[in-house]
Amino acid sequence: MSKSTQENLLYLSSTFSKLLKRRFGKGPETCTMMSKGNRLYIYIRNFITPAEEVLLKNNQLILVHNFRSAVINAVINEFKPEVSKVFGGKIDHFFHDWNYDSNTGIILLENVPSTDEVKMEEDFEKTLFNLIDFVGTRYHKRPVGLKVVKFTQNICAIEAREVLLQLESLAYEQGNLDLLLHQAREIKSGYLKNKSLFEDLFNRVIEDIFIVWDYEKNRNYLIFVFFK
Structure with missing residues (x-):
């Protein structure tokens, strides 16, 4: 930088x-x-x-x-x-x-449109995506696509596309944000329970896990923050 x-x-x-x-x-x-x-x-x-x-x-x-x-x-x-x-x-x-x-x-x-994509070692990226699939599909719909958009010593951010179930899309259209908030907490809790699996893969201590949701465009960002 x-x-x-x-x-x-x-x-x-x-x-x-x-x-x-x-x-x-x-x-x-x-x-x-x-x-x-x-x-x-x-x-x-x-x-x-x-x-x-x-x-x-x-x-x-x-x-x-x-x-x-x-x-x-x-x-x-x-x-x-x-x-x-x-x-x-x-x-x-x-x-x-x-x-x-x-x-x-x-x-x-x-801002959009975005073409950001991080070039990551192919085998590592495949292992990361497989782990996200292994953990994530226990708690939410399997996304159509995954893309690493930031990866440094401090943070890793992965964009997932087409992540909403039909019920979740309907809840968003009807403005039922309480239901979506509850579902988002449950999904993030699932990732937190499996934090050690991601720490083993990254070989880093994870300080925080966040999931930010873009319900309008049917996507989310899974963000890992590492201890410095």
Whole structure:
């Protein structure tokens, strides 16, 4: 990564943290920006507010999700012009996922169309895709296609296409987001239960696993964050 790109990412990280603090009343402990092609990944640690802690203790996860989504949407709408100014191009989509137990989150911003693909050692990629198939098909529909879109010492992101069951597509069309949220939690829980299998393959300790969903385009991103 060039120095100028690193400086841009540090600037965006500082800007985003300030926006979060203004909207939430507190900023994250850390906010790490990573970029690849037309995608920007934001990894956040220690973001839960006191009000959210109370809701979580009372198992009000839907309320927490709705509150956080509303605020994050407002923050991203303010943040998108800064990203466009730094990297050029328009931000078309953004997605987010949160692990409340570990107090972490990931936000993915992208513009389309995208041709990003990481060149990975063929045998390793095949083994990775086979493992995703082995674990994932226990919990969700087998995707039509998989593609690694980012792989560094810090993160691995895999795009999966055509991942929704007919019932899930119908739930999205009818606006039944509670059902989709519950299903997404169950699927991610399944991957977390099998984290050691992926750690053995990557030969890395996995700090977090996220799955961000694009229901409109029937795809998701499986994201592994590694301990540095």
